[in-house]
Amino acid sequence: MPDKQPMPDVSFVSDTHSPPTAETRQDAGSAKADTRQARRGFLRKSAQTITGLAATGLAVRTAAAADPGAAPLPVPESMKKPGALTGSALYGHPSEFEKKVVRHLRPTDKQYFSSSTRSPLQELDGIITPNGLFYERHHNGIPTIDPAQHKLMVHGLVDTPLLFTMEQIRRFPSQSRIYFLECSGNPGYTVYGKTAAEANGLVSCAEWTGVPLKTILEEAGLQPDAKWVIAEGADGAGMTRSIPLEKCLDDAMLVYSQNGERLRPEQGYPLRVLLPGYEGNMSIKWVRRLQVTDKPVHSREETSKYTDLQADGKAREFTYIMEAKSIITAPSGGQKMPGTGFCEITGIAWSGKGKITRVDVSVDDGKTWQQASLQEPVLSKALTRFRLPWNWDGKPAVILSRATDETGYVQPTLEALTAVRGVNGTYHNNAMTAWRIAETGEVTNARL
Amino acid sequence: MPDKQPMPDVSFVSDTHSPPTAETRQDAGSAKADTRQARRGFLRKSAQTITGLAATGLAVRTAAAADPGAAPLPVPESMKKPGALTGSALYGHPSEFEKKVVRHLRPTDKQYFSSSTRSPLQELDGIITPNGLFYERHHNGIPTIDPAQHKLMVHGLVDTPLLFTMEQIRRFPSQSRIYFLECSGNPGYTVYGKTAAEANGLVSCAEWTGVPLKTILEEAGLQPDAKWVIAEGADGAGMTRSIPLEKCLDDAMLVYSQNGERLRPEQGYPLRVLLPGYEGNMSIKWVRRLQVTDKPVHSREETSKYTDLQADGKAREFTYIMEAKSIITAPSGGQKMPGTGFCEITGIAWSGKGKITRVDVSVDDGKTWQQASLQEPVLSKALTRFRLPWNWDGKPAVILSRATDETGYVQPTLEALTAVRGVNGTYHNNAMTAWRIAETGEVTNARL
Numbered sequence: 001m002p003d004k005q006p007m008p009d010v011s012f013v014s015d016t017h018s019p020p021t022a023e024t025r026q027d028a029g030s031a032k033a034d035t036r037q038a039r040r041g042f043l044r045k046s047a048q049t050i051t052g053l054a055a056t057g058l059a060v061r062t063a064a065a066a067d068p069g070a071a072p073l074p075v076p077e078s079m080k081k082p083g084a085l086t087g088s089a090l091y092g093h094p095s096e097f098e099k100k101v102v103r104h105l106r107p108t109d110k111q112y113f114s115s116s117t118r119s120p121l122q123e124l125d126g127i128i129t130p131n132g133l134f135y136e137r138h139h140n141g142i143p144t145i146d147p148a149q150h151k152l153m154v155h156g157l158v159d160t161p162l163l164f165t166m167e168q169i170r171r172f173p174s175q176s177r178i179y180f181l182e183c184s185g186n187p188g189y190t191v192y193g194k195t196a197a198e199a200n201g202l203v204s205c206a207e208w209t210g211v212p213l214k215t216i217l218e219e220a221g222l223q224p225d226a227k228w229v230i231a232e233g234a235d236g237a238g239m240t241r242s243i244p245l246e247k248c249l250d251d252a253m254l255v256y257s258q259n260g261e262r263l264r265p266e267q268g269y270p271l272r273v274l275l276p277g278y279e280g281n282m283s284i285k286w287v288r289r290l291q292v293t294d295k296p297v298h299s300r301e302e303t304s305k306y307t308d309l310q311a312d313g314k315a316r317e318f319t320y321i322m323e324a325k326s327i328i329t330a331p332s333g334g335q336k337m338p339g340t341g342f343c344e345i346t347g348i349a350w351s352g353k354g355k356i357t358r359v360d361v362s363v364d365d366g367k368t369w370q371q372a373s374l375q376e377p378v379l380s381k382a383l384t385r386f387r388l389p390w391n392w393d394g395k396p397a398v399i400l401s402r403a404t405d406e407t408g409y410v411q412p413t414l415e416a417l418t419a420v421r422g423v424n425g426t427y428h429n430n431a432m433t434a435w436r437i438a439e440t441g442e443v444t445n446a447r448l
Numbered sequence: 449m450p451d452k453q454p455m456p457d458v459s460f461v462s463d464t465h466s467p468p469t470a471e472t473r474q475d476a477g478s479a480k481a482d483t484r485q486a487r488r489g490f491l492r493k494s495a496q497t498i499t500g501l502a503a504t505g506l507a508v509r510t511a512a513a514a515d516p517g518a519a520p521l522p523v524p525e526s527m528k529k530p531g532a533l534t535g536s537a538l539y540g541h542p543s544e545f546e547k548k549v550v551r552h553l554r555p556t557d558k559q560y561f562s563s564s565t566r567s568p569l570q571e572l573d574g575i576i577t578p579n580g581l582f583y584e585r586h587h588n589g590i591p592t593i594d595p596a597q598h599k600l601m602v603h604g605l606v607d608t609p610l611l612f613t614m615e616q617i618r619r620f621p622s623q624s625r626i627y628f629l630e631c632s633g634n635p636g637y638t639v640y641g642k643t644a645a646e647a648n649g650l651v652s653c654a655e656w657t658g659v660p661l662k663t664i665l666e667e668a669g670l671q672p673d674a675k676w677v678i679a680e681g682a683d684g685a686g687m688t689r690s691i692p693l694e695k696c697l698d699d700a701m702l703v704y705s706q707n708g709e710r711l712r713p714e715q716g717y718p719l720r721v722l723l724p725g726y727e728g729n730m731s732i733k734w735v736r737r738l739q740v741t742d743k744p745v746h747s748r749e750e751t752s753k754y755t756d757l758q759a760d761g762k763a764r765e766f767t768y769i770m771e772a773k774s775i776i777t778a779p780s781g782g783q784k785m786p787g788t789g790f791c792e793i794t795g796i797a798w799s800g801k802g803k804i805t806r807v808d809v810s811v812d813d814g815k816t817w818q819q820a821s822l823q824e825p826v827l828s829k830a831l832t833r834f835r836l837p838w839n840w841d842g843k844p845a846v847i848l849s850r851a852t853d854e855t856g857y858v859q860p861t862l863e864a865l866t867a868v869r870g871v872n873g874t875y876h877n878n879a880m881t882a883w884r885i886a887e888t889g890e891v892t893n894a895r896l
Contacts, residue, residue: 073601073611073737076593082684083589084713086563090550091542092580095717097595098710102538115534125657125705126624130579132540133709141531145524147545153521163521173792176574176823176833209573236530257573259707261581262546265532269543289521344621375624377825385624 094132103133104197113141113236116183118201121329127178127348127375127383129204131259136266137183137202139301140236143286147270150234152216152254156292159221166270170256172211172219177253177276178382180205180350182322184279184306184427189418191447195334199433199445200327203350205383208274210255213248213290222292230291230299231273231284241282242296243275247320251276251381254287276381277352278320279427281306311422322352324411325430326359326386326403337441340394345372346387351405355379358404359386365398365434365446366413372401392437398446400434414447542580551581552645561589561684564631566649569777569796575626575823575831577652579707584714585631585650587749588684591734595718598682600664600702604740607669614718618704620659620667625701625724626830628653628798630770632727632754632875637866639895643782647881647893648775651798653831656722658703661696661738670740678739678747679721679732689730690744691723695768699724699829702735724829725800726768727875729754759870770800772859773878774807774834774851785889788842793820794835799853803827806852807834813846813882813894814861820849840885846894848882862895 094101103117116137119129129135136142147166155161186202193199217229222245229248233239243252253274256263263269268285275283281301296302296318308316326349331337345363349356355378360369372386386401403411414431434446542549551565564585567577577583584590595614603609634650641647665677670693677696681687691700701722704711711717716733723731729749744750744766756764774797779785793811797804803826808817823833834849851859862879882894 073599076597076682076736078591078593078682078734079684079686082561083586083591085561085589086584086586087551087553087565088590089580089714090553090565092551092582092712092714094539094579094709095595095711095713096592097717101709103535103540105535105538113530113533117535117538123710124708125622126655126708128576128655128707130707130709131542132537132580134540136534138531138534141533142536143526143531144544145526147543149524151521167786171786171790171792173837174573174794174835207574207576234524234526236527238527259576259578260572260574261542261549261578262571263543264540265543266537266540269545286526288524338615338619342619344619346622377827379825387622389621 101133103136104195104201106198114139116185116202118197119204121196121201121203121327121348122332122335124329125385127205127385128259129206131206131261131264131267134204134206134258134264134267135181135183135202137185137280138235138237138266139239139281142266143235144265145234145270145286150270150288152271152287153289154216154220154292155289156230157223157226157294158217158292159223162220164216166256169211169216169254169271172215174209174211175253176207176209177251178205178207178379179274179276180381180383181274181280181283182350182352184281184319184322187429188426189423189429191414191445193333193433193445194448196327196329196332196433199333200325202280203348203383205350206258207260208253208255209257210253210274213252213254213273214250216254216290217248217292220292225294226292228293228296230289230293230297231282231287232289232291233268233284234286234288239281239284239301240297240299241284241301242293242299242318243273243282245292247275247278275320277322277354279306279322282320306427308421308427309424311424313424319428320352322350323428323430324351324353324356324403324405324409325349326401326411327433328361328399328401328435331399331437331443332435333443333445335443337392337437337443339441340392343390343392344387345390345399346385347401348383349386349401349403350381350383351403351409352381353409354381354406356384356403357406359384360402360404361386361388361399362402363390363397363399366400369402394439396439397437398434399437400432400446402432549581551584552643552649554646562587564633564650566645567652569644569649569651569775570780570783572777573833575653575796575833576707577654579654579709579712579715582652582654582706582712582715583629583631583650585633585728586683586685586714587687587729590714591683592713593682593718593734598718598736600719600735601737602664602668602740603737604678605671605674605742606665606740607671610668612664614704617659617702617719620663622657622659623701624655624657625699626653626655626827627722627724628829628831629722629728629731630798632729632767632770635877636874637871637877639862639893641781641881641893642896644775644777644780644881647781648773650728651796651831653798654706655708656701656703657705658701658722661700661702661721662698664702664738665696665740668740673742674740676741676744678737678741678745679730679735680737680739681716681732682734682736687729687732687749688745688747689732689749690741690747690766691721691730693740695723695726723768725770725802727754727770730768754875756869756875757872759872761872767876768800770798771876771878772799772801772804772851772853772857773797774804774849774859775881776809776847776849776883779847779885779891780883781891781893783891785840785885785891787889788840791838791840792835793838793847794833795849796831797834797849797851798829798831799851799857800829801857802829802854804832804851805854807832808850808852809834809836809847810850811838811845811847814848817850842887844887845885846882847885848880848894850880
């Protein structure tokens with residue numbers, strides 16, 4: 001039978017012991033009508049009996065009982081004709097039914113050059129963020145850079161100033177690492193966000209490939225006074241940050257690929273700095289220059305921006321590390337509970353200091369906590385997926401999660417955080433996000 | 449300074465100890481012309497001196513010496529104006545300079561319904577294949593399926609036949625796993641392929657999220673005679689395969705997400721079976737029906753197709769497991785060596801039996817071998833990235849890789865494989881792929 005032929009009705013052409021083959025399918029047509037009708041009756045009846053989940057002992061009401069009037073499985077249109085040609089999209093794209101799953105541009109933001117879009121956390125599973133949905137933060141838009149023209153200069157307190165083409169950068173020994181990246185303004189201190197994306201969507205995670213920054217600096221040769229590296233982007237903002245040399249010689253990278261393919265333009269194509277665990281804006285995109293110095297540059301992005309204004313009017317500068325945080329992504333704001341009974345609570349946790357060691361979940365607004373399971377492998381400075389089985393009794397509830405990292409640091413409440421830092425700051429709010437579940441099943445931000 | 453303003457020339461506005469700030473940039477314009485000119489001379493001279501890689505002792509000729517006439521870093525156009533608006537692509541796409549990086553449709557194949565596209569392995573880094581470049585193999589095109597209409601039926605030798613909506617499937621406890629998927633026809637036994645994609649591109653790797661198949665089967669309740677599960681897709685081919693029950697109760701999954709987002713249409717949207725380590729066509733896409741039986745169905749795809757015809761005319765049926773394989777992706781066919789000297793040889797290895805424990809690389813067509821490093825974490829039934837530093841002396845060479853998995857199985861040569869299996873078969877060719885490097889630096893398939 002050639003592949004191009006649509007298949008006949010393949011539903012219920014046989015009893016259970018003789019499932020359909022290519023041959024029996026063709027023979028089956030009308031001859032089995034009686035058997036089919038009898039089986040339909042059986043299915044309709046039996047489908048109303050739902051067993052528990054034997055392995056876990058949880059009562060999961062997810063099966064056909066929710067749809068007791070369902071007829072036996074009809075043959076869908078998709079089986080009656082060939083589909084789209086193989087290779088009809090040599091670079092693929094999501095289903096037309098997923099058009100709503102895009103990065104979120106806050107309606108309160110005008111779409112302008114210095115702005116951000118948020119990853120739709122509530123629609124995502126696992127720990128890898130697909131490149132098309134990775135959050136963005138630009139300071140003067142997304143430049144178009146021809147990699148054949150792009151150069152990286154390494155100069156300053158080095159023995160040999162060097163100028164690299166992208167081809168030269170790609171010749172160095174490479175490494176691949178899975179790391180999260182988060183904007184230090186995620187989510188700010190104004191309680192905001194109907195959805196997980198709106199509330200905390202300036203975080204994403206990918207597998208990055210590139211060269212250890214240490215390799216490039218050692219190629220140039222560091223002079224004794226070297227203490228900082230000033231990185232500059234080739235965007236219209238000339239985005240510039242000072243990076244402590246210790247970080248550059250530790251796990252910092254110059255990356256050219258993300259999730260296998262070359263960086264997307266909005267992620268710094270063709271080359272960006274990647275500083276695992278540090279606030280995202282320091283991972284300079286479209287990087288063109290690394291100047292080794294003995295002191296920080298105190299650029300606009302580390303003076304008027306990206307400092308933490310305290311209650312006493314003084315500002316903390318160089319607050320690099322993104323501390324442990326977590327957020328429940330399902331059920332979360334904007335979603336609706338599919339019914340009472342079993343519900344898996346799941347979300348993501350991360351820490352700029354290393355591995356997540358524990359996530360606790362509360363379903364009573366923080367009065368009591370249960371330890372969630374962590375998806376293996378748990379990687380350092382990467383998103384960690386957590387899950388907790390829950391049985392929703394249909395009553396109002398407030399759910400939230402609390403991450404602990406390998407240093408023992410525990411994610412705070414917003415109250416605890418602001419008690420220490422005041423309310424003047426904009427950055428480094430790693431407080432818990434709480435979702436309220438109403439009796440109707442509607443899920444909303446519990447703090448709004 | 450508002451974000452929207454383009455920045456002035458920020459190159460070389462200061463000596464090394466005072467890198468540019470937002471303020472000095474604006475002051476710097478013409479006043480520093482003399483300093484700048486002097487520095488240009490210095491850079492041009494020093495950039496011709498290349499140091500070795502101190503950390504590894506490797507002589508890496510990758511820096512500016514390859515471009516000795518290069519002028520000091522000019523300010524690119526991208527810094528003189530704002531870039532594209534933030535959020536200009538709420539679902540992102542690759543750079544316009546990467547348009548050539550697409551899935552490969554063999555020119556010898558007509559574009560038709562039963563066909564395949566290959567992942568551009570030679571353009572990829574790391575182990576994650578982005579969804580847009582994940583290989584495809586369809587038997588009657590790509591169906592369009594509305595997830596709100598899609599149903600999964602579980603019936604046959606079960607206590608309670610069940611019918612699930614996608615919403616119900618998504619309520620079950622989930623898991624995420626990184627697994628490779630490979631077509632058993634990768635690459636066939638005809639030596640073919642100018643590039644790694646053409647030669648072996650029917651393999652890819654992703655993070656999958658879904659429900660253990662075991663959970664769903666236990667929800668229905670397995671009867672004592674249950675030994676097989678017949679899975680059927682909702683495509684125009686009614687793609688059907690028999691799966692041994694042991695696999696279904698082991699690591700088999702029903703997956704709805706790939707690399708964070710929902711499955712792409714060409715990967716089985718909204719639901720597919722995933723059988724880690726088994727030949728790809730058994731991971732039934734667009735799955736609509738799981739029938740539990742006591743014997744296999746012997747469908748077209750396990751009789752006339754996807755069996756291994758031996759030298760004696762007999763065929764091996766049910767040869768599920770994709771055995772250990774590897775391929776060098778760089779340097780590889782169609783690429784050109786950037787010069788003599790340091791070259792990182794890198795590629796991917798995988799085994800359907802578990803973890804890769806070792807990859808050896810030969811640069812003399814198999815006479816001698818060197819052990820490559822494996823990128824951590826090495827995951828079971830996932831791609832593993834390997835790397836070997838090499839110093840190319842500019843002479844002709846033939847390079848190839850050889851994978852070993854945790855069972856001790858070693859990837860064979862094509863000669864060793866065909867000596868056992870003959871040349872009648874189409875599937876399960878896991879032989880090494882060798883690339884020839886010419887004195888000109890051109891890389892070609894060494895067996896063509």
